[in-house]
Amino acid sequence: MEDFTLKILALDDEPFILKLLAHMLADLGYTRVTTLTSGHAALELIGQPQDAPDLILLDLNMPEMDGLEFVRHLVERHFDGSLILVSGEDERMQQAAEKLARAHNITVLGHLHKPASTQGLAELIGQWTAPSQHPPRAQKKMYGADEVRAAIHNGELVNYYQPKVLTASGRVMGAETLVRWQHPQDGLVFPDQFIGIAEQHGLIDDLTRAVLAVAFEQTKLWQETGLALQISVNLSMDNLLSMAFADTIFGLATKTGVLPQSVMMEVTESQLMKDLRMPLEILTRLRLKRFQLSIDDFGTGNSSLAQLRDLPFDELKIDQSFVHGAWNNEKLAAMFDASLSLAKQLEMEVVAEGVEDRSDWDFVRNRGCEIAQGYFIARPMPAAALPEWIENWERDFAATLT
Numbered sequence: 001m002e003d004f005t006l007k008i009l010a011l012d013d014e015p016f017i018l019k020l021l022a023h024m025l026a027d028l029g030y031t032r033v034t035t036l037t038s039g040h041a042a043l044e045l046i047g048q049p050q051d052a053p054d055l056i057l058l059d060l061n062m063p064e065m066d067g068l069e070f071v072r073h074l075v076e077r078h079f080d081g082s083l084i085l086v087s088g089e090d091e092r093m094q095q096a097a098e099k100l101a102r103a104h105n106i107t108v109l110g111h112l113h114k115p116a117s118t119q120g121l122a123e124l125i126g127q128w129t130a131p132s133q134h135p136p137r138a139q140k141k142m143y144g145a146d147e148v149r150a151a152i153h154n155g156e157l158v159n160y161y162q163p164k165v166l167t168a169s170g171r172v173m174g175a176e177t178l179v180r181w182q183h184p185q186d187g188l189v190f191p192d193q194f195i196g197i198a199e200q201h202g203l204i205d206d207l208t209r210a211v212l213a214v215a216f217e218q219t220k221l222w223q224e225t226g227l228a229l230q231i232s233v234n235l236s237m238d239n240l241l242s243m244a245f246a247d248t249i250f251g252l253a254t255k256t257g258v259l260p261q262s263v264m265m266e267v268t269e270s271q272l273m274k275d276l277r278m279p280l281e282i283l284t285r286l287r288l289k290r291f292q293l294s295i296d297d298f299g300t301g302n303s304s305l306a307q308l309r310d311l312p313f314d315e316l317k318i319d320q321s322f323v324h325g326a327w328n329n330e331k332l333a334a335m336f337d338a339s340l341s342l343a344k345q346l347e348m349e350v351v352a353e354g355v356e357d358r359s360d361w362d363f364v365r366n367r368g369c370e371i372a373q374g375y376f377i378a379r380p381m382p383a384a385a386l387p388e389w390i391e392n393w394e395r396d397f398a399a400t401l402t
């Protein structure tokens with residue numbers, strides 16, 4: 001179906017707004033537009049297969065059935081079209097509503113503040129795609145403990161590496177190790193599909209050991225070719241339940257000849273909120289051995305200031321949810337700035353995760369965050385691809401990103 005035949009429904013309790021929207025839509029060439037002032041009438045329309053709209057422009061604040069309630073009805077009716085919110089509510093409200101609708105798997109193209117502009121409307125409608133093209137709804141295959149165990153022991157896990165760069169000079173200072181499973185049938189499987197299982201079934205020590213061994217070997221190989229990179233690895237809290245594991249890590253580093261100073265151990269902030277006695281002791285022990293410690297996904301775990309003060313961390317990674325789009329969102333920018341300043345006060349290095357586009361990059365750099373990581377710089381890649389990527393990046397950087 002071509003865009004110009006899109007069936008659009010505008011729902012707003014104010015007839016004046018509907019007139020305005022209808023006018024703008026006509027200007028943009030959309031001819032199949034219905035306007036309604038009541039949610040009930042709208043639901044009736046949606047119930048008619050031949051009339052069901054492809055796109056709904058929805059007001060949030062309506063007296064009889066408000067926008068959020070309307071969205072609930074859309075969910076019940078398995079509405080597979082798209083939604084644009086058009087309302088007078090403030091930015092936070094609009095974002096909250098958008099998030100809510102998305103959480104129910106409704107496709108939301110975005111929101112517009114009243115009075116909407118023709119331009120803004122055109123841009124959002126331009127993002128419309130047919131339901132069959134919507135990204136598949138998180139129907140991820142889950143694996144059994146036996147499969148994950150076999151994968152670890154058959155060497156099916158592979159490390160990918162994502163560069164970390166200095167925002168001021170562009171220099172690639174390190175790389176984060178991100179594990180993937182090269183599954184013989186299913187292709188490349190991502191960690192959210194097997195780390196949890198490994199943790200639940202007592203396989204995480206084996207998994208981490210395999211990841212670390214390869215990461216250390218790789219780091220050593222890079223060093224030998226003149227590429228000095230700090231290597232980050234992700235630890236699970238379950239790795240920090242026995243002293244023996246700290247010794248394992250130290251032993252692996254010694255064996256491969258990688259200095260602990262060049263290894264950054266990442267632990268997610270949310271995991272730090274659990275019972276900390278044993279983990280704290282092990283983390284401190286690792287720190288004594290000169291491994292660096294990083295607090296990952298910062299901002300998602302509600303740590304208390306006291307906890308932060310007491311943990312011997314060297315690096316704080318601001319979670320991607322406060323980075324991507326923060327340039328255009330005061331709320332996110334405020335959280336970003338607060339995290340940045342906290343880290344600086346505590347004399348920790350700060351990494352912005354989730355730098356996805358040029359705007360994110362400029363924001364992070366201008367706010368004085370020294371290290372950045374994200375798709376804009378590079379996606380995680382196999383070890384073999386990294387040296388050449390670094391060469392190209394550092395060569396092009398001066399010309400384009402300063």
Ligand code: C2E
Binds near residue numbers: 178192
């Ligand atoms: P993480 O440690 O926070 O890693 C960052 C994740 O964000 C990675 O996902 C990375 O591919 C993704 N990412 C990087 N840049 C961007 C960006 O610009 N935008 C967006 N939207 N995402 C970006 P990945 O590789 O799927 O890993 C997910 C999580 O799995 C990791 O989050 C980490 O917590 C965990 N994980 C990965 N490898 C290991 C491991 O060896 N051991 C343990 N215990 N956990 C691991």
Ligand code: MG
Binds near residue numbers: 234
């Ligand atoms: Mg990480």
Ligand code: MG
Binds near residue numbers: 317319
């Ligand atoms: Mg993270």
